[in-house]
Amino acid sequence: MTDNARYFDRPLKYTEAEWQARIQLAACYRIFDHLGWSESIYNHISLRVPGPDQHFLINPFGLHYSEVRASNLVKVDVEGRVIGDSDWPINPAGFTFHGAIHQQIPDGHCVMHVHTTATLAVCCLEQGLSYSNFYSAQLYGRIAYHDFEGITVHMDEGERILASAAGKQVLLLKNHGPVVIGHSLAQAFSLMWLINRACEVQMASMSMGPVIDIPVQVLEKCSRNSLNFDPKYGAGEDAFAAMMRIVERKDPGYRY
Ligand SMILES: [Zn+2]
Structure with missing residues (x-):
């Protein structure tokens, strides 16, 4: 056996489907870090484990995103109880709303949350997201808001977060x-990339002066025509695969 083969071997305690989900999610944590989206040891991305069980993978609480690997991701049930063994706990503030979303939205397979300066800054604005740039225009009609209730450690807030989302895939927690x-x-990543770029551009443009309004008909067209949502053009899969190759070149160690 070569070193590389041993490196990438699937531990027998995981099914092939779970192992592939672990590799993809670990890559995603490394991609977030590569993009500067990590936040010390905080924040979280969760992914449903394929199969009949309502099980989810999330980051070990205490490690930086750059330290997340396929085998140290923590498997939990819908209430955040650890399944199997783990050297690390999970962040209770992390799974409160992730669990509610995964439980209530059958095809809500992946939930991502960040605190990047641009997105958080826009979440603090009275007017919220301004549909005045190339990226936010693609999100027209796709955004919901939820009022701030403090740190999301209380189970009952999960239900209210879901009610606020009301079927929208991008929710801005005020x-x-x-x-x-x-x-x-890949689809969640594509949406997160869009909202982050939209907020970065908003922060830059609005700090320079008044922005140019975009007519509603044009916004609707942008949201409809966005290649980020079109399966014909990869719908996020191609973009995620490209990012995965970048982190692979930096450090393939996320795969074990
Ligand atoms: Zn947060």
Whole structure:
């Protein structure tokens, strides 16, 4: 056996489907870190484990995103109880709303949350997201808001977060940061990338002066025509695969 083969071997305690989900999610944590989206040891991305059980993978609480690997991701049930063994706990503030979303939205397979400066700054604005740039225009009609209730450690807030989302895939937690719900990890990533870029551009443009309004018909067209949502053009899968190759070149150690 070569060193590489041993490196990438699937531990027998995981099914092939779970192991692939672990590799994809670990790559995603490394991608977030590569993009500067990590936040010390905080924040979280969760992914449903394929199969009949309502099990989910989430980051070990205490490790930086750059330290997350396929085998140290923690498997939990819908209430955040650890399944199997783990050297690490999970962040209770993390799974409160992730669990509620995964439980109530059957195709909500992946939930992402960040505190990037641009997204959090826009979440603090009275007017919220301004549909005045190329990226936010693609999100027109796709955004919901949820009032700030403090740190999300209380189970009952999960239900209210779901009610606020009301079927939308991008939810801006006011004064806090965005939550994105994807049918797949790649789709969630694509939405998170869009909202982050939209907020970065908003922060830059609005700090320079008044922005140019975009007519509603144009916004609707942008949201409809966005290649980020079109399966014909990869719908996020291609973009995620490209990012995965970047972190692979930096450090393939996320795979074990
Ligand atoms: Zn948060």
